[in-house]
Amino acid sequence: MATGMEGIFGEEFFTYVLPWLLTFAIVYGITSHIGEKGIPQSKAARTVIALVLAFMVAPVLSPWVSVFMGMIGSLVVIIAGLLVFIVFLEIMGIKSRRPVYDEKGKPTGKVQEVSIFESHGTAFAIIFIIIGILVFVSSGGLNALGWKVPFDFAYNWPLIFFLIIVALAIWWMTSE
Numbered sequence: 001m002a003t004g005m006e007g008i009f010g011e012e013f014f015t016y017v018l019p020w021l022l023t024f025a026i027v028y029g030i031t032s033h034i035g036e037k038g039i040p041q042s043k044a045a046r047t048v049i050a051l052v053l054a055f056m057v058a059p060v061l062s063p064w065v066s067v068f069m070g071m072i073g074s075l076v077v078i079i080a081g082l083l084v085f086i087v088f089l090e091i092m093g094i095k096s097r098r099p100v101y102d103e104k105g106k107p108t109g110k111v112q113e114v115s116i117f118e119s120h121g122t123a124f125a126i127i128f129i130i131i132g133i134l135v136f137v138s139s140g141g142l143n144a145l146g147w148k149v150p151f152d153f154a155y156n157w158p159l160i161f162f163l164i165i166v167a168l169a170i171w172w173m174t175s176e
Helices: 005-009 011-034 043-061 064-092 121-138 152-174
Strands: 095-101 107-115
Touching: 011 043, 011 064, 043 064, 064 121, 064 152
Parallel strands: none
Antiparallel strands: 095 107
8 A cells, every 4th residue: 555645646646647747837838938939829729739749748758757756866865965065065164276367367376265166166067967877877767768777786876976975075175
């Protein structure tokens, strides 16, 4: 017996109805705001377009519902961990120094202290993209695409990656 929201609405609600409603709302909203670029201005015509596309997309989205639900749970945990990490770095006052340039692009000889996230934005963006890919894989995204993951280790990638990042951050903060 299912408990929680699945017990109230049934599993079909989350598998078929919710993706259908989401697709309908997105398509109808987009067609309402596009303007006069080939989309009929009639409300009835936009509704029919949204209905047809929602019924076409709903069977395709149903295998992805469990992937999205798993991704949401994983992302909440990872975002909470990253926020704690960011707060920890800011509390410790870890800053990066970079030179100040004048209007012509020449160094002025002054040094400005900035947040480590601002000075190393590309590195942190790459880390966040890797974390996103690992969350996608661990949530069953590859299985939904039809690719078989040959081992169960894939489901622990985000946790292992996050622990490695935390260990590297602690090592970096404690080293002189």
